[in-house]
Amino acid sequence: MRANEGITLRRFIVLYLRRCRVYNATKTYDGKRTYVQRFINYFRKKNVCDISRADVESYIQARRGKGAGIPTINRELATLKNLFAYAVDLGYVERNPVKGVKLLPEVRKPLRPLPTEDVAAWLDWCAAHDPLLYDLSVIAVNTGLRRGDVLKIRGEDIDLERRVLAVAISKTRGVQYIPLNDMVFTVLERRWREGFIFVNGDTHLKSFRRRFRRGKAGTGLSFGFHDFRHWFALAVLVAGADIRTTQTLLGHARLATTERYLAVIDGRRRQAVDALIPANFSQLFPAVCLPNMTLPLWAMGDLNLRPPACKAGVRGDGEDGGTVEEARP
Numbered sequence: 001m002r003a004n005e006g007i008t009l010r011r012f013i014v015l016y017l018r019r020c021r022v023y024n025a026t027k028t029y030d031g032k033r034t035y036v037q038r039f040i041n042y043f044r045k046k047n048v049c050d051i052s053r054a055d056v057e058s059y060i061q062a063r064r065g066k067g068a069g070i071p072t073i074n075r076e077l078a079t080l081k082n083l084f085a086y087a088v089d090l091g092y093v094e095r096n097p098v099k100g101v102k103l104l105p106e107v108r109k110p111l112r113p114l115p116t117e118d119v120a121a122w123l124d125w126c127a128a129h130d131p132l133l134y135d136l137s138v139i140a141v142n143t144g145l146r147r148g149d150v151l152k153i154r155g156e157d158i159d160l161e162r163r164v165l166a167v168a169i170s171k172t173r174g175v176q177y178i179p180l181n182d183m184v185f186t187v188l189e190r191r192w193r194e195g196f197i198f199v200n201g202d203t204h205l206k207s208f209r210r211r212f213r214r215g216k217a218g219t220g221l222s223f224g225f226h227d228f229r230h231w232f233a234l235a236v237l238v239a240g241a242d243i244r245t246t247q248t249l250l251g252h253a254r255l256a257t258t259e260r261y262l263a264v265i266d267g268r269r270r271q272a273v274d275a276l277i278p279a280n281f282s283q284l285f286p287a288v289c290l291p292n293m294t295l296p297l298w299a300m301g302d303l304n305l306r307p308p309a310c311k312a313g314v315r316g317d318g319e320d321g322g323t324v325e326e327a328r329p
Contacts, residue, residue, distance in 0.1 A: 006047060007048055008048070009039060009040065009043050009051065010040050012048045012087060013039070013083070015090075016083050016086055017032070017036065019086060020032050031079075032079050035075065035076045035079040035080075036079065038076065039059075039076075039080060042059055043055070043059075048084075048093055049094075052097050053100065055097065056097055056098050056101050057101065060073060060077070060101075063076070070105070070106050071106055074103045074104055077101065078103075081096065081098035084096040084097060084098055110264075111230055111260060111261065113230060113231065113234050113264055114223055114227045114230065116231075116235075118221055119141060119228070121219055121221065122137060122221060123138065123141070125215060125219045129218060130211055130214070130215060132198075132208070133212065135191060135198075136150055136198070136208060137228065138183055138184055138187050139187060140228035140232070141231065142180075142183055143178050143180075144228075144232035144249060144250050146169075146229060147226065150198075151196075151204075151205060152167075152196070153165070153167065154194075155193050155194045155195060158189075158197075160185075160189060160192065163179065163180045163185055164177055164179055164180065165177070165178045165180055165188065166178075169251050174251065212225060229250070230261070232249075232250075233249075233250055234261055234264055237261055237262070238265055243255065243262065246261070
């Protein structure tokens, strides 16, 4: 018999949120508050110890039926699993009913880079119509900071002498040191003040959604503020920064997160591969040049190459007497 088996889910969630407030970042805590309210709405007055794996599976089906997105459901499951792990630690349940429940398969949407022309057009419009939105955008474009982290910049975070911005990242709960180029330095120097640099009157500015919607209507562009972060990451990589440097600038805890951007800059990767082929390859080795085709250097070692004197268009023989097409790996 468990001493605490009679506690309801609603009552236990109160204990769980107290713990989350201490150990989780503000954004994570706010997300969990939203998720646990959905648990309460579904499981009603059930005791914690009465919720089974079948109940969890039913919850997933109910959320799918209401049109909830797969990423959202997976985050809810992760929160529910964490909640019951805490219940196991405190002795309210013997076994975590979410353990063994598989997350739904997610298909990550490919990154769609924001064209540089659109970024320039946006900044031009903001400079002419909304100076505050211009400053917010310049910081995002030149630092890659998330919207919430831009709004939380304080005067004491800005080292004007060393031209460095020290930002407490809400998502990772770490401190990120960002070098400032001339464009963003000018904005931060002009906006410097004690406390939060972005204010609405005397209070901290916490949102600018209306301004952003008005800007999109004025420019005719369709994108999200977070796309500036993606643009910054791609611009840094295209400029020649290595992946580790880019990871540091973005404040990613895992390198795999930064590596997503490598697939987007396919043009640079294609140029690197094409650079392996000499520009005069067809003149040096006409015997192996098929119509409209060049071969990379790794394929040359497996071919019985004829000297340059061979007539153009002659395919030549393979090592076993066959054609080149048969000899190629």
